[in-house]
Amino acid sequence: MFPLRLIIDICVRLRIHPNTLTFIGVLINFAAAWALALGKFVTAGVIMIIANIFDFIDGKVAHESQAVSAFGGFWDSVIDRFSDISLFIGLIFLYSDLRRTDYVMVTALAMMFAIMTSYTRARAESIIKKCKVGFMERPERIVLFMIGAFTNRMAAVMWVILVLSIFTVADRIILTYRELRETHEAIA
Amino acid sequence: MTRTPLSLPLRVLWNAFYWTYERATWQYDVMVVAILAFVWLTPPEWLKDPMASGAGPIGWLIDALK
Numbered sequence: 001m002f003p004l005r006l007i008i009d010i011c012v013r014l015r016i017h018p019n020t021l022t023f024i025g026v027l028i029n030f031a032a033a034w035a036l037a038l039g040k041f042v043t044a045g046v047i048m049i050i051a052n053i054f055d056f057i058d059g060k061v062a063h064e065s066q067a068v069s070a071f072g073g074f075w076d077s078v079i080d081r082f083s084d085i086s087l088f089i090g091l092i093f094l095y096s097d098l099r100r101t102d103y104v105m106v107t108a109l110a111m112m113f114a115i116m117t118s119y120t121r122a123r124a125e126s127i128i129k130k131c132k133v134g135f136m137e138r139p140e141r142i143v144l145f146m147i148g149a150f151t152n153r154m155a156a157v158m159w160v161i162l163v164l165s166i167f168t169v170a171d172r173i174i175l176t177y178r179e180l181r182e183t184h185e186a187i188a
Numbered sequence: 189m190t191r192t193p194l195s196l197p198l199r200v201l202w203n204a205f206y207w208t209y210e211r212a213t214w215q216y217d218v219m220v221v222a223i224l225a226f227v228w229l230t231p232p233e234w235l236k237d238p239m240a241s242g243a244g245p246i247g248w249l250i251d252a253l254k
Contacts, residue, residue: 039239041239094238094239095238098238100238102236103238133206133207133208134207135207135219144223144227147224147227148227151227151228152239152240153227153228153232153237153240154237154239154240155232155235155236155237155238155239155240156226156227156228156230156232156235156237157227159226159235160223160226160227164223167205167207168207170205171205171206171207174206
């Protein structure tokens with residue numbers, strides 16, 4: 001992809017640190033959240049695309065400028081959570097402004113389970129080898145946010161994110177339970 | 189304790205719930221199509237969408253069949 005290649009090359013040449021790119025990405029996502037809060041969905045969608053370009057290139061720039069570090073991975077994961085949560089907060093602001101308590105709750109629950117999706121995997125992988133089950137991961141969530149924004153179907157998107165995030169969290173709990181039980185049985 | 193194997197519909201439901209498929213598999217593509225169908229075809233009125241209105245494609249179809 002030529003434009004992305006060009007942006008990556010420019011960032012490497014200008015010696016922009018990948019952690020800085022990650023941070024710029026979250027700032028742009030805050031702007032997207034602000035646009036969502038104002039109900040300007042198409043603007044939010046465009047800003048989300050720009051923010052995700054930064055999210056995409058930071059890893060590539062880190063690789064090409066030989067700046068890959070454990071802290072970079074940690075920083076990226078933490079900043080991703082801020083980006084995710086900010087988009088949900090933007091929508092919660094909008095729905096509360098519209099006095100729609102039902103959708104404030106749907107969005108708040110979707111946010112809770114989206115965070116738990118990441119948490120369950122991170123926590124599980126501290127006690128088992130791998131915990132990569134469940135459909136609703138971050139890329140799916142981001143693409144759904146964009147689809148909801150560009151086609152003005154954010155309510156339906158919130159329902160999808162909520163239900164599939166609940167399933168994903170449940171899947172990760174089930175997998176962790178099974179793996180630990182198998183390990184326990186193998187030892188016994 | 190021996191477990192009886194699930195029937196096909198139950199197995200499909202279980203596999204959709206307990207998702208172990210990677211991206212770029214046909215199961216993933218089917219799920220994406222199902223999600224997009226729900227998002228785009230469900231009438232916003234049914235979901236009481238605060239920002240969108242109208243019956244949507246399913247609503248138009250129901251109206252046309254009436």
